[in-house]
Amino acid sequence: MPADDPINFLLVDDLEENLLALEALLQREGLACLKARSGEEALELLLVHDIALALLDVQMPGMDGFQLAEFMRGAERSRHIPIIFLTAGVATLQRRFRGYEAGAVDFIQKPIEGDILKSKANVFFDLHKQHRQILAQRDELAAYADALKTVDRHKNEFLAVLGHELRNPVMALGAGLYFLKKHDDPEKALEIRAQMDRQVSHLTRLVEDLLDISRIDQGKIALRKERVALQATLELAIEASRPQIDANRHTLTSDITADPVWLDADPTRVAQVVSNLLNNAAKYTPPGGQIRLAAQVVDGFVHIEVTDNGIGIPDEMQSKIFELFAQVKNSATRAQEGLGIGLALVKQLVELHGGSISLQSSGPDLGSSFQVRLPVIP
Numbered sequence: 472m473p474a475d476d477p478i479n480f481l482l483v484d485d486l487e488e489n490l491l492a493l494e495a496l497l498q499r500e501g502l503a504c505l506k507a508r509s510g511e512e513a514l515e516l517l518l519v520h521d522i523a524l525a526l527l528d529v530q531m532p533g534m535d536g537f538q539l540a541e542f543m544r545g546a547e548r549s550r551h552i553p554i555i556f557l558t559a560g561v562a563t564l565q566r567r568f569r570g571y572e573a574g575a576v577d578f579i580q581k582p583i584e585g586d587i588l589k590s591k592a593n594v595f596f597d598l599h600k601q602h603r604q605i606l607a608q609r610d611e612l613a614a615y616a617d618a619l620k621t622v623d624r625h626k627n628e629f630l631a632v633l634g635h636e637l638r639n640p641v642m643a644l645g646a647g648l649y650f651l652k653k654h655d656d657p658e659k660a661l662e663i664r665a666q667m668d669r670q671v672s673h674l675t676r677l678v679e680d681l682l683d684i685s686r687i688d689q690g691k692i693a694l695r696k697e698r699v700a701l702q703a704t705l706e707l708a709i710e711a712s713r714p715q716i717d718a719n720r721h722t723l724t725s726d727i728t729a730d731p732v733w734l735d736a737d738p739t740r741v742a743q744v745v746s747n748l749l750n751n752a753a754k755y756t757p758p759g760g761q762i763r764l765a766a767q768v769v770d771g772f773v774h775i776e777v778t779d780n781g782i783g784i785p786d787e788m789q790s791k792i793f794e795l796f797a798q799v800k801n802s803a804t805r806a807q808e809g810l811g812i813g814l815a816l817v818k819q820l821v822e823l824h825g826g827s828i829s830l831q832s833s834g835p836d837l838g839s840s841f842q843v844r845l846p847v848i849p
C-alpha cells in the first residue's frame with residue numbers, strides 16, 4: 472500500500488445523525504471515513520478495506536457492537552484492527568467483551584467528549600501511518616538487497632571469467648619460459664618467443680580494457696582530442712586487428728569514402744573502437760568469413776559500419792550487448808576468449824566523443840552489423 476494513500480477509519484452506528492457527527496469530528500486531510508449502519512454492512516467494508524481504526528456503537532439492533540467485534544477478532548484480516556466502543560456508559564457492559572489480546576480496545580462513554588475521542592483516534596491514525604512507512608521501507612530495503620545480490624552475482628561471474636581469461640596466457644607464458652630454459656634450439660626459441668609476444672599483447676590488452684572501464688566509471692578518462700583524418704584512424708584500426716583477421720583466414724573488404732573527412736577526436740581511442748568491432752567480427756565468425764568496414768558521411772556524422780557474416784547474436788541478447796559483462800552464453804561463443812567488457816567500453820568511448828553506436832542487424836548465423844556515428848568537422 473503506497474505510504475501516501477488515505478488512512479481509512481470505520482464508523483459503525485445505526486443512527487445516521489451519529490455517523491455524520493462522528494465523521495465531522497474526526498475527518499481531516501489524509502483520512503477517509505467509511506460508514507456502516509449495521510454490523511453486516513461493516514463486515515462487508517472490512518473485507519475490502521485496510522482500516523486503521525473502527526469506532527463501534529455498542530447498542531445497535533441486530534448484530535450489536537460486541538458481536539461485530541467478536542467477528543472482527545475471529546477473521547485474520549481484521550483481527551488486529553484497534554476498536555473504540557461507544558457505550559451508553561454502563562460499566563458492566565464492558566466486561567462482556569473478550570478479545571483484548573488481539574488488538575487495542577478502548578471505551579468512550581456517551582455523551583461523547585469530542586476532544587477526548589479526537590486525541591485517542593489520532594494516536595491510532597499516527598501509529599497506522601508509521602506502520603505503513605515501516606512496511607514501505609522494508610519493501611525498499613528488500614528491493615535494494617535484491618539489486619545488491621544481482622550485482623554481487625555478476626561480480627562473482629566476472630571474477631570467474633577473468634580468472635579463466637588470465638590463466639590461459641599465464642600458462643602459455645610459463646610453458647614458453649620452461650622450454651627456453653630447457654632447450655637450446657634457436658629456431659624453436661624464435662617461434663616460442665613470437666608466441667610469448669602474442670600472449671603478452673593479449674594480457675596487456677585485457678589489463679588496459681579493465682583499467683579503461685574503471686577510469687570511465689570514475690570519470691577519469693581523458694581524451695586527447697585533435698583534428699584527425701578519418702581514413703588514417705581507420706588504417707590504424709585495421710592494422711591493429713590484422714593479426715586476428717588473418718589468423719582466422721577472413722577476407723576484409725573496405726568501402727570508405729574517398730572524400731577527406733576530419734574528426735575532432737582522440738585518434739587512438741577511435742582506432743580502439745573500430746579495432747574492437749573488427750576483432751569481435753573476426754572472433755565471432757567461423758574461419759574463412761567475410762568482414763566489411765564501411766564509412767560514409769551522413770548529415771554531419773560519419774557512419775562507420777563493421778559487418779560480418781558470422782554466428783550473429785540471438786534476439787534476446789541484442790538489447791543487452793552493450794552492457795558491462797554481457798556475453799552470449801552458448802558453447803560456441805564461450806569457447807572464444809573475452810570478458811564481456813569490449814562493447815561496453817566501445818559504447819562509452821563513442822559517447823565521450825559525442826557519438827552513438829547501435830547494432831544495426833543480427834541474427835543467429837546471419838552475421839552482425841554494428842554502426843558507429845561520430846560528429847565530423849564541417
Ligand code: ADP
Pocket residue numbers: 751752755756779781782783784792797798799804808809810811812813814815838839
Ligand atoms: P567479449 O569480450 O565477450 O567479446 P564484448 O563486449 O566485445 O565482449 O561482446 C559481448 C558479447 O557480444 C560477446 O561475448 C558476444 O557474445 C557478442 N558479440 C559481440 N560482437 C559480436 C559479433 N560480431 N558477432 C556475434 N556476437 C558478437
